[in-house]
Amino acid sequence: MIEHIGIWTENLEEMKKFYCRYFNGKSNEKYINKLKGFESYFISFEGNARLELMKRHDIDQRSYKEILGFAHLAFKIGSKEKVDEITELLRKDGYKVAGEPRVTGDGYYESVILDPENNKIELVG
Structure with missing residues (x-):
């Protein structure tokens, strides 16, 4: 069973609002690790699926083309x-x-x- 899927994001708050509004997700309180420069939300959906939206100050590159993987x-x-x-x-x-x-x-x-x-x-x- 898959526990959750994580996505690195540039705009944590906007992504949280999107998944909660359009897919009836429920968010936990924001987790912040100041030492690592890391913030995240877990968004829970019907059927126990969860999405972890994550932001870290040193992750800032994105590929806009199809690649192997997710x-x-x-x-x-x-x-x-x-x-x-x-x-x-x-x-x-x-x-x-x-x-x-x-x-x-x-x-x-x-x-x-x-x-x-x-x-x-x-x-x-």
């Missing part, structure tokens, strides 16, 4: 209609839709949006 997060939204609804809400709120709602070759109904720091998020029906 590719995306997928959230089960519940239905085709909810995928369409959340996709349109995110578009209206200014987030980039990187993949329009569709049935994929492996049978999922999904869309792909980018979070505030351009991480790919799949919305799955």
Whole structure:
């Protein structure tokens, strides 16, 4: 069982608000380690999944191209209609839709949006 997934971030507060608002995440209190220059939040989701959003002053490089390794997060939204609804809400709120709602070759109904720091998020029906 996966306990949690961690993401390094530039804007910890904005990322926390995004995942809590659009995916009903619940945040813990911010953890701060001043000695290491480290801050983090754990965002908990239905079904015991957790996301750790982390920031450290010496991590400041980002790759905007496809690379081997972490590719995306997928959230089960519940239905085709909810995928369409959340996709349109995110578009209206200014987030980039990187993949329009569709049935994929492996049978999922999904869309792909980018979070505030351009991480790919799949919305799955």
